Amino acid sequence: MSRSPSDFHTYEDDVSTTNYLSPSHHHSHPPRSSTDPTPSTEQAFEELRERIKDDSFFRMRRFDALHVLKRAFYKELDYLKWAYAAACPDPLDLNSSSPSELVFNKRIPEIDRTLTGILALRWLRNNDYDLFTQNQATTTKLSRRSFQQLRSLFDAGLNGYRDHEAVFTLIVMQMTNDLGKSSRLEAELQDRLPIGMRPSANHDMVMEQVLQYCDSLIPSFQRLPRQQKVLVRKLIRLSAEFNPGQLVQAECLPAALNVLQELRIDPIELDMKFMELFLDVAGARGHVDHEGAATMTEPTFQGYMEARIQSLNVVEGHLQPEQAYERMLQHRLRMLSNAGYRGDFDIRSPKVSAKARLFCMGRVADATTATLYDDVYEGLPPYIRGRLERGLSLHARPAVQPTYMPAMLSWVRGPSLGLREEQLAVLLTYLSRVLDLTEENLPHDVEIVERDVKGILEPLVQSDAFRKDPYSIVSDNTELPEMEIAKRSMAPSRSLRL
Structure with a gap:
């Protein structure tokens, strides 16, 4: 698709910035207070509000819209310079400048992801199907029908974009939802936490801690009306226990859905959360492809819409969390059956249930990949x-949430089927160790333990050696991630590192 000259510009920013591409999460902390100029004044936020009210935010050039966001969210963007972003396989070689290059004159991964999500909101508002689906593969491209369904969800939730406070709040949510990944924000939070307490390893829980102990660190939150602050606090509290994306990828457990009832989330609040989620997913590959909503393909869209339907069933009391979770797994199996996969579909079988969760974690959407997973699984040793x-059972107590395992499975790739089978086999073997709690001495009331595999596995799966000889890289001697209690029974969850 040809690009208009107004869509992409190079820009020499007048703000000097440090190289923010290298810091990684939980490594050495950056300075706790920024020396950058901070033009995030009341005037900058009012400019954004006015642009939303007169609809010009959605009509102006991409370059101008990004600079409106830069002025309004200067401190939030500064935090994102220090945020980690999971690497993606198969980055595109693009000629156009990324959003972070347009506003800071250098590529900053998490800023590109966040701002691409906002650009996706503009594409939805402007009914720009071609831009939204730019660079998507033909075989999995979002259909026009699904694009219109997505637009209808946003139109209904934002009252045709006439509910200006809702639009402003949604933009604030998208601009702040990954701030918990920032080592700079983490350092500033640590200074303000009670003695003996430390920031969570879960970035959603970090944001919950920030709003509990030092919400003044987030200027855009301060600009929200009281009612919207209450909503955002509630939805961040929801995210700390229930991430719908983890439901789609079967990372979380059915018990995570209990919080929908515990917090008394209503359908309007749930849709606000899902609109934020759709924008977040739309920008998920923004650091490697900012020209469209690369990740919001047809299979992805269908999975997230199903998650919305089943979450709504829980909210309205039609289903128990475990029933809703089973329906998510059944949806994946139906999708694969329609794609030509032939296998066992009895979700009551422990083996079928485990495979269905693995299909979700691996984002498996075609019969060939499903058969690969099936063959590798059956070829694993019985133990x-x-x-x-046992670990993937919906009835496991306590259960393990293997955070970032889907991202690690996306690195199963190679020039031959044999190599892909080996890569998948070693990752599933490692996952089986992550899920095994038989020798762990956990408190009796623990329901969910989170284990984040990213820090250990990511450098391994990205290596050339893994692509050539995965058994030499990931083995029974590979370190396991530490555990963090994510949910206790009959009590609100509070993160506790073990």
């Missing part, structure tokens, strides 16, 4: 299959 079936 490993047993650990997987």
